[in-house]
Amino acid sequence: MNPNSTLSPDRQEAAPPDRRSWLVRRGLLLESGPQRRLALGGFVNQLGTAAFLATAPLYAMRVIGLSVGQVGLGLGVAGVVGLLAGPPVGHLADRRGPNGVFLATLLIQTAAMVSLLFAHSFVAFMAAVAVTDLAGASGGAARGPMIRRFGGDEVPKFRSYLRSVAFLASTFGALAAGVVIQLDSSAAYRALIVANALTFLGCAAVLLRLPRLEPLPASTGSDRWLALKDRPYMAFVVLDGILWIQGEVVTYALPLWVVLHTEAPRWFTGVALAVNTVLVVLLQIRTSRGIKGGRLAGRATQRAGLAFLIGMGVIALAPGLPGWAAAAIMLAGVAVHTLGSLWHAAGSLELRFRLAPAHAQGQYSGMFGIGMGLCYTVAPALLGLLCLTWGAPGWLAMGTLFVAAGLAIPFVVRWAARSRELDA
Incomplete structure (x- = not known):
């Protein structure tokens, strides 16, 4: 029994005032400590990376003088090289500690980005972006254990915040890239590259x-290929990689769908991207609450797959409608699709850490990164074939593929539970 409960209200001690800032109380800013530092570092890093990715092709063509084919080949080779680095570097982070x-x-990314200023040929450009992607993928694998261990018991919430x-x-970063693209000068492109290098520092x-x-x-030795031998985890990586294609629906397929197949105004693509971004920023943390454990994360991916099918089915109705009606119905589809992406991210990122042994988080993070990277490599061709070439039936086919992947993940979770210690 609380001894103060018998005291009169005026004699009870008042609760100490909450001196935290309004941003912290509202959950918009983390408490001071390692989590806030990791989030701030990620913000600075992503700010420069996003701006660079949006302008890299133009820099290669306008300043270095490469052709469109050379730019595509160089970026493609760099992407593949980056994918291969994740597991071995993640294993190194597990054995040596992730901080260093x-x-x-x-x-390494800083040096590679600066070297791009002195690239005057296709080979030099490809080498610079390959080293950048290699170090970026390696950094992602090393960052995984830091997120897991600094996140503590709140990993899903922390990862959603990140x-x-x-x-x-x-x-x-995209806004900064827009300014540089508008200026369209060698000095502007070079200044952005320097700024990106500074964000790494x-x-x-x-x-x-x-x-x-x-x-x-x-506990199981130091096998650097442990994740590759983990069949349940590899099945999760494949299925989850299919679901991560959803990120390219709004950024790649929708803009081309609007321009090529609907009467909606072209500026609607910017509105759709803005709505998608705002919903993710405002709702990702709230959506992740309560999604803790393999069973609940599996259910979240199931809901996500169904939301993707509904949202893409709605977007597929736009052709033939007047411009305002097409824009309105596609905006509704984008909202539903974004809700699915919130559920998917919460479930996916919980399982990413939940299915990986504590001593091999870096290696497993690297393997997870390969799944995501491959999805972004395959996504343009797959979405182009289904959504843009087949039209409405293709949108439904892609949505059905998302549903199938989402429904299969809970079975993979139960498969994994038989060989490791997981919640029911």
């Missing part, structure tokens, strides 16, 4: 004061 490995990748921060940074400076994370003892 992550900081090293940021320094995703919202990344979306916000990408929006600001800024991220490193922020994360330098993080507490050092020591390697966790490996």
Whole structure:
């Protein structure tokens, strides 16, 4: 029994005032500590990366003088090289500690970005972007254990917050890229590259004061291919990679659908992207609440697949409608699709850490990154064939594929539970 309960209200001690800032109380800013530093570093890093990715092809063509084919080949080769780095570097982070490995990748990215200023040929351009992508993928694998261990018992919520921060940074980065593209000068493109290099150093400076994370003892040896041999996890990576294609629906398929197949005004593509970004930033943390454990995460992916099918089915109704009606119905479809992306991200990122052993988070994060990277490589061709070539039936076919992948993931979770310690 509380001894103060018998006291009169005027004699009870008043609760101490909450001196936290309004942003912290509302959940818009994390408490001071490692989580806030990791989020701030991610924001700075993503800000420069988003701006660079939007302008890299133009820099290669306008300043270096490469052809469209050379630019596509160079970026494609760089992307493949980056995908291969994740698991081995993640394994290194597991065995040596993630802090130093992550900081090293940021320094390598800085040097590679600066070297791009001196690239005057196709080979030099490809080498610079390949090293940048290689270090970026390696950094993602090393960052995974940091998220898992600094997140503690709130990993799903923390990872959702980081995703919202990344979306916000990408929006600001895209705006900066728009200014540079409008100026369309060699000096502007070069200035953006220098700014991106500085963001890598800024991220490193922020994360330098993080507490050092020591390697966790490996209970199953130091097999650097442990994740590759984990069949349930590999099945999850494949199915989840299919679901991550949903991110390209709004950014790639929808703009072309609007321009080529509907009467909606072209500026609607910007509105759709803005709505998608705002919903993710505002709702990602709230959506992730309560999604903790394999069973609930599996259900979230099931709901996500159904939402993708409904949203894409609605978007497919736009051709033949007047411009305003087409825009309105596609906006509704985008909203439903974004709700599915929120559920998918919450479930996916919970399972990413839940299915991975604690001592091999880096290696498993690298394998997870390969799944996401492959999806972004395949997405343009697949969405182009189904949604843009087949039309409405293709949108429904793609949505059905999302449903199938979402429905299959809970079975994979139960398969994984038989070989590792998971909640029911």
